Amino acid sequence: MRQNRDFMADPLSLLARRLSPAFAAVAGAEVDPVVRPSEHADAQVNGALALAKTLGKSPRDVVALVLEHAGDMSDVCSDMQVAGPGFVNVVFTDRFLAEQLSLAMRDSLLGVAPVDSKRKFVVDYSAPNVAKEMHVGHLRSTIIGDALVRMLSFVGHEVVRENHIGDWGTPFGMLIEHLVDLGEADAAHELGVGDLDGFYKEARRKFDADDTFKERARTRVVALQGGDEDTLHLWKTLVSESTKYFNHVYGLLDVLLTDDDLAGESKYNTLLPEVVQRLSRLKMLVESDGAEVVFPEGYTNRDGDPLPLIIRKGDGGYNYATTDLACVIDRVEKIGADVSLYVVGAPQAQHLQMIESVSRAAGWLSDNSAMVHVAFGSVLGADRKMLKSRSGDAVKLASLLEEAVDRANRAITEKNPEMADAQREEAARMIGIGAVKYSDLSSDRVKDYVFDWDRMLSFEGNTAPYLQYAHARICSIFRRADIRREAVRTVVPTLDAPQERALTLRLLQFDSALWDALDKYSPHRLCTYLYELASEFTTFYEHCPVLRADSEELRDSRLFLCDSTARIMNAGLSVLGIRAPEMM
RNA sequence: GCCCCCGUAGCUCAGUUGGAUAGAGCAACGGACUUCUAAUCCGCAGGUCGCAGGUUCGACUCCUGCCGGGGGCGCCA
Structure with a gap:
C-alpha cells in the first residue's frame, strides 16, 4: 500500500530500509529489521533476535554481522549500541533529523507518502433513517x-x-398515512424543524392502536x-x-456528506429482482418455509440448523439482505470499487459476513x-449503559451538538473574556464539535465508549481542545511577533535542546502515524500521535x-519548529474532520 | 446451545502486529505564573495486563480452556 520512494520522512522507516540489505545478506533472505521506537534511544533495532533463532547463532553475533554489512552509517546515526540480549540502540544525528524535517516541510503532504497504487474506495457511512431521529449510532x-474518507483522500486514493439512508420498506406505509392525516404542509414543517422522533412515534402509535390506520398503512x-x-x-x-x-x-457536524452522496435503499429497487434472478441462475437460491433464501456455508441458528440469508420473504417482499447484495453488485460493476468500507455498528458483523460470503460465492x-x-x-x-436521554429516548443528535458548542462557548468566555463575539462563536463551534468528534475518534472504535x-x-x-490549544498558541506567537508563517519555511533547524530534538523526531513520524491509522482503518492511532505531538510541543514551549531566544538564528530555528508543528497539527486534525482555530 | 466483540492503575484510555523496567490523562499529593496564552508545565505516587495452562530466548500481544460484561443467531432494517 505504501509508496516506495526515495524520500521517507520517518527516520525509523528510513533506518529500516537502510538496514534491510544488511539483514538480507546475513539471513540469506528478505527479513524485517524490526525497527521500533525506544525508551533508551531514538530507535531500537530488534531484528537480530528473531534471526538468531533461525540461523542458530547468538543474537549478538548476528548484530555484529549485520552492522558489518551495513557499513558506514555515520551520515544518519551518531551512535549504535548493542544492548540487552541483542537490541541495537540507535541515536540519529541532529543534522540528519534537521534535514529530514526541512525536506518534509517542503513536501505538499508534509512528509506523508502518497499511495503507490491508487485504488477506488466506496465508504458507506452515516445512514440515518428517513422520518426517524438521528442518534448516537449515526453519530x-x-x-x-468521514475521517476515513478524508484520510484516504489525503494520501491520494479515490x-x-x-450515505445509505433508510428511505424504503414497510414502515413507509404508516409514515405516509400519518403524513396524510397531518396534512402535507404541517407534516413538512414538523419534519423540517427536526421533530422526526415525534412524527415517527405518533405514526407508530396509531399503527399499533388503530386497526383502520393499520389497514390504510x-x-x-x-x-x-x-x-x-x-x-x-x-x-418524496x-x-x-x-x-x-440531515443536512442541517x-x-x-462539519462533515463532507451532501445530497450527491445519497444512495438510499430505494435506489436499489430495480436491482432487487435481478439479485433473485442471478442467484436463481447460479442455483444458490433455495425455497425454505415459503421464503427464497441462500444458505452461506458455516452459519447456524440456535437450533444448529443452517442459517439463511433471506432474499425474498414469504409475502414476496424483499428485505435488507437483498438490498445489500444489490449494493455489492452496484459498487463492483457500476462504480468499480476496489475496496468497500462499511462503517457500521459491531452487531452487524454476522450479517455483513454473510453478505460477503454470498457475494463471493456468486462471483460478484x-x-x-x-x-x-x-x-x-x-x-x-x-452509567455504562447505552446512552439515553432523561426520558429514555435516544439522544437527539442536533441538540447534543448544540450543547457541545454551547459548553465550548462558555469555556472560552471564562478563559478568554476579551475575545470578540464573532471570533468566540466561531472558535466555540470548532472546539465544541471538535471535542465531540475527537472523543469518538480517539479511542479504539471497536470498543464501546463512555460519553x-x-x-x-x-x-x-x-482531547481536541488540548491539541487545538497547542495550535492556537503557535499562531499567537507569529501574531505577536508579526512574522509571516511562510517566512521561516526554508530554515534548517538547529537541535541543541533535547526538547527541540524530541519535537523534531515526533514531527517526522506523521507519515507513519497516518499510514498506521489507515492500514487498520483506525483513526485513533492518528489521534494518539497528534496528542503526543501536542505534548511534545508544549514541553518544548x-x-x-522562541521570540526571546538568544540569537536570531535560534529564534528562526524555533519559529520553524513552531510552524512545522502547527502545519502538521492542522493537517492531522483536518483529516480527522476537525478544525483548528487560530485563537482560543 | 452456537458464534462474535470486550476485560490493562481508583476512573477514562493507549500499548506500532512477539521485545528491555506495561505507558498517558483524570482524581490524590508536592512544586512552577510581573508569561511567546498557567486552557500550561515539572515532580511524586499508583499494576497478579480477568483466571489457568501452553507455544519460546522472550507473551498485555499468539494457541487452548474457563470466568465476567455486551451483542448476534429466519422472513424489522
Whole structure:
C-alpha cells in the first residue's frame, strides 16, 4: 500500500530500509529489521533476535554481522549500541533529523507518502433513517466514516462517499398515512424543524392502536411499491424534508456528506429482482418455509440448523439482505470499487459476513475486491449503559451538538473574556464539535465508549481542545511577533535542546502515524500521535523561548519548529474532520 | 446451545502486529505564573495486563480452556 520512494520522512522507516540489505545478506533472505521506537534511544533495532533463532547463532553475533554489512552509517546515526540480549540502540544525528524535517516541510503532504497504487474506495457511512431521529449510532458512523474518507483522500486514493439512508420498506406505509392525516404542509414543517422522533412515534402509535390506520398503512405500502404517483409524491415529501434535516445536522457536524452522496435503499429497487434472478441462475437460491433464501456455508441458528440469508420473504417482499447484495453488485460493476468500507455498528458483523460470503460465492466480489466491516461499539452514558436521554429516548443528535458548542462557548468566555463575539462563536463551534468528534475518534472504535462532556471538553489530556490549544498558541506567537508563517519555511533547524530534538523526531513520524491509522482503518492511532505531538510541543514551549531566544538564528530555528508543528497539527486534525482555530 | 466483540492503575484510555523496567490523562499529593496564552508545565505516587495452562530466548500481544460484561443467531432494517 505504501509508496516506495526515495524520500521517507520517518527516520525509523528510513533506518529500516537502510538496514534491510544488511539483514538480507546475513539471513540469506528478505527479513524485517524490526525497527521500533525506544525508551533508551531514538530507535531500537530488534531484528537480530528473531534471526538468531533461525540461523542458530547468538543474537549478538548476528548484530555484529549485520552492522558489518551495513557499513558506514555515520551520515544518519551518531551512535549504535548493542544492548540487552541483542537490541541495537540507535541515536540519529541532529543534522540528519534537521534535514529530514526541512525536506518534509517542503513536501505538499508534509512528509506523508502518497499511495503507490491508487485504488477506488466506496465508504458507506452515516445512514440515518428517513422520518426517524438521528442518534448516537449515526453519530459514530458519520464521524468515523468521514475521517476515513478524508484520510484516504489525503494520501491520494479515490473515494466515493455513500450515505445509505433508510428511505424504503414497510414502515413507509404508516409514515405516509400519518403524513396524510397531518396534512402535507404541517407534516413538512414538523419534519423540517427536526421533530422526526415525534412524527415517527405518533405514526407508530396509531399503527399499533388503530386497526383502520393499520389497514390504510398496508394498502399504502402496496401503492408505494406499485409506483402509485400520488403515493410517490407523498413519499418524496418525507424523504426531502428528512434529508433537509440531515443536512442541517451534517452542517453542524462539519462533515463532507451532501445530497450527491445519497444512495438510499430505494435506489436499489430495480436491482432487487435481478439479485433473485442471478442467484436463481447460479442455483444458490433455495425455497425454505415459503421464503427464497441462500444458505452461506458455516452459519447456524440456535437450533444448529443452517442459517439463511433471506432474499425474498414469504409475502414476496424483499428485505435488507437483498438490498445489500444489490449494493455489492452496484459498487463492483457500476462504480468499480476496489475496496468497500462499511462503517457500521459491531452487531452487524454476522450479517455483513454473510453478505460477503454470498457475494463471493456468486462471483460478484473477486479476489481483488475487498469488503471491510469498519465496526464500532456503542456509546455509553456515565452509567455504562447505552446512552439515553432523561426520558429514555435516544439522544437527539442536533441538540447534543448544540450543547457541545454551547459548553465550548462558555469555556472560552471564562478563559478568554476579551475575545470578540464573532471570533468566540466561531472558535466555540470548532472546539465544541471538535471535542465531540475527537472523543469518538480517539479511542479504539471497536470498543464501546463512555460519553462524558467534562472529559471531552477538558483542556488536559487526550482531547481536541488540548491539541487545538497547542495550535492556537503557535499562531499567537507569529501574531505577536508579526512574522509571516511562510517566512521561516526554508530554515534548517538547529537541535541543541533535547526538547527541540524530541519535537523534531515526533514531527517526522506523521507519515507513519497516518499510514498506521489507515492500514487498520483506525483513526485513533492518528489521534494518539497528534496528542503526543501536542505534548511534545508544549514541553518544548515551556523550555525553549522562541521570540526571546538568544540569537536570531535560534529564534528562526524555533519559529520553524513552531510552524512545522502547527502545519502538521492542522493537517492531522483536518483529516480527522476537525478544525483548528487560530485563537482560543 | 452456537458464534462474535470486550476485560490493562481508583476512573477514562493507549500499548506500532512477539521485545528491555506495561505507558498517558483524570482524581490524590508536592512544586512552577510581573508569561511567546498557567486552557500550561515539572515532580511524586499508583499494576497478579480477568483466571489457568501452553507455544519460546522472550507473551498485555499468539494457541487452548474457563470466568465476567455486551451483542448476534429466519422472513424489522
